[in-house]
Amino acid sequence: MTARLESQFAFLNEADRLKSVLRATTLVDGSRPENSGEHSWHLALYALILADQAAPGVDINRVIKMLLIHDLVEIDVGDVPIHSANGQAHASSVTQAAEARAADRIFGLLPKDLGDELRALWEEFEATQTPDAVFAKSLDRVQPVMANLMSGGGTWITYDVTAEQLESRVGVKVARGAPRLWDWVRAKTLPFFAK
Numbered sequence: 001m002t003a004r005l006e007s008q009f010a011f012l013n014e015a016d017r018l019k020s021v022l023r024a025t026t027l028v029d030g031s032r033p034e035n036s037g038e039h040s041w042h043l044a045l046y047a048l049i050l051a052d053q054a055a056p057g058v059d060i061n062r063v064i065k066m067l068l069i070h071d072l073v074e075i076d077v078g079d080v081p082i083h084s085a086n087g088q089a090h091a092s093s094v095t096q097a098a099e100a101r102a103a104d105r106i107f108g109l110l111p112k113d114l115g116d117e118l119r120a121l122w123e124e125f126e127a128t129q130t131p132d133a134v135f136a137k138s139l140d141r142v143q144p145v146m147a148n149l150m151s152g153g154g155t156w157i158t159y160d161v162t163a164e165q166l167e168s169r170v171g172v173k174v175a176r177g178a179p180r181l182w183d184w185v186r187a188k189t190l191p192f193f194a195k
Contacts, residue, residue, distance in 0.1 A: 030151035138177030
């Protein structure tokens with residue numbers, strides 16, 4: 001039991017470092033960048049509150065677990081904004097390889113049974129093939145959109161994002177898991193891009 005607790009707290013203490021990873025997205029009031037710990041918490045809350053937007057059969061408890069751990073790899077890799085490098089950096093093979101190494105290290109801190117379980121959830125989120133992961137990814141993509149809307153454009157201004165880029169990089173992923181949600185959010189974005 002002592003060894004197990006040592007491993008569990010080693011992981012929890014390491015996870016605290018996520019609070020020091022600054023993201024490109026700001027808080028909704030635009031006052032400062034959010035950190036990845038805040039982002040993960042906010043996404044878990046999104047899943048709880050927007051559960052009615054999920055497809056039938058989606059397990060919201062699994063979605064919440066995915067969202068709580070999905071960005072832990074940023075402890076090693078940092079935030080890679082979806083619109084950076086003209087949208088090319090986020091899904092690059094270099095970023096994916098770095099995140100896989102980070103997942104090995106971070107989930108490897110846990111006792112094997114728990115580490116394997118959480119690593120499998122992280123991989124499921126990354127692959128975005130199951131209904132749970134598709135919905136989780138939808139929320140991960142929509143939360144920064146809402147922050148940008150509330151802060152007067154946020155990273156859309158920073159990265160000179162067009163409505164077409166927002167649709168192709170974000171909208172299609174949100175619509176895949178939460179089509180009614182994307183219809184509502186897209187309508188909210190149109191006035192910003194009409195300027």
